[in-house]
Amino acid sequence: MVDRSGSGNDGIPVPPWRRSRKPAQLKRQLSQERIVSAGLRVLDAEGLDALSMRRVAQELDTGPASLYVHVANKEELLELIYDRVLGEIELPEPDPGRWREQLHAYAMEAHRVLSGHADVARAALAGVPTGENSLRAGEFVFGLLIEAGMPPREASLAMDRLTLHIVGDAYEGSLHYARMRAAGLRDARVYFESFAGQIADYYRALPAERFPYLRGFVDDLIADDGEARFRYGLDLLLDGIEARMPKDGPP
Structure with missing residues (x-):
């Protein structure tokens, strides 16, 4: 009898090329805090002229449009980054x-x-x-x-x-x-x-x-x-x- 419950694969092994695949990684949900942290990393490593919404989006492995849900524009992002730095004082x-x-x-x-x-x-x-x-x-x-x-x-x-x-x-x-x-x-x-x-x-x-x-x-x-x-x-x-x-x- 064939097991149709979906609980097994009838003893058939998984091909090795499938076993080598990495499990899908779930992306962490974006937030203003994560965006500011990514922006600060870019600024520290590459300087203010390199900071852009597109560059920060790359750092977070997402598209620039997704950032605008949490940050209005580059000017606001820069204000938030600066304020984050002042918090260290x-x-x-x-x-x-x-x-x-x-x-x-x-x-x-x-x-x-x-x-x-x-x-x-x-x-x-x-x-x-x-x-x-x-x-x-x-x-x-x-x-x-x-x-x-x-x-x-x-x-x-x-x-x-x-x-x-x-x-x-x-x-x-x-x-x-x-x-x-x-x-x-x-x-x-x-x-x-x-x-x-x-x-x-x-x-x-x-x-x-x-x-x-x-x-x-x-x-x-x-x-x-x-x-x-x-x-x-x-x-x-x-x-x-x-x-x-x-x-x-x-x-």
């Missing part, structure tokens, strides 16, 4: 009595996070980030300055200039690392020594009668590395903020 409990120390620590932490993600800092230069983590950082800085005694309007300007210093410096650094990758270099120290050496050679070749200071003080011009320059600019900003704080402390 650790913020302390605000202490107005230690506002300068806390702002310094925040700036160093934000700069470290942004510098660790290719040229993501460029995303903040074209608009005002409004994601949850952007608001969290803004509330911390703005509130800390106001509680320390700075009038809200001045605190707004101080926060704007501080943010531009952090973001602009991180973006400038990313441009150098992009050039380094394009040149096939892996050692950042070798790249920056070569870059500074070219600047020094050029300045030393300038006509001394027209550019006596640029030519005469080349070693001073190239003496400090990127981190030292960032810290110097940060101290200048904090000195200026401190000079505008009420002398009698918070109201």
Whole structure:
């Protein structure tokens, strides 16, 4: 009697060429979180110019149209990626009595996070980030300055200039690392020594009668590395903020 229940194959073995087939892999369901994660991977590996809805779709093994269900366009995706990165910044409990120390620590932490993600800092230069983590950082800085005694309007300007210093410096650094990758270099120290050496050679070749200071003080011009320059600019900003704080402390 032939078994027609479908529970067996009457003892007939499966051909080897069928056994070698891999079982079908079910695709994971798309979500905004997965799209943002894929976009961040593309940005970190290939840079902001390579980021597109099509490229992210390739990363997720799907079509670009399926992404638009969760993300309106590339601009929104970039805002979401930037906000995801800002979520890595650790913020302390605000202490107005230690506002300068806390702002310094925040700036160093934000700069470290942004510098660790290719040229993501460029995303903040074209608009005002409004994601949850952007608001969290803004509330911390703005509130800390106001509680320390700075009038809200001045605190707004101080926060704007501080943010531009952090973001602009991180973006400038990313441009150098992009050039380094394009040149096939892996050692950042070798790249920056070569870059500074070219600047020094050029300045030393300038006509001394027209550019006596640029030519005469080349070693001073190239003496400090990127981190030292960032810290110097940060101290200048904090000195200026401190000079505008009420002398009698918070109201």
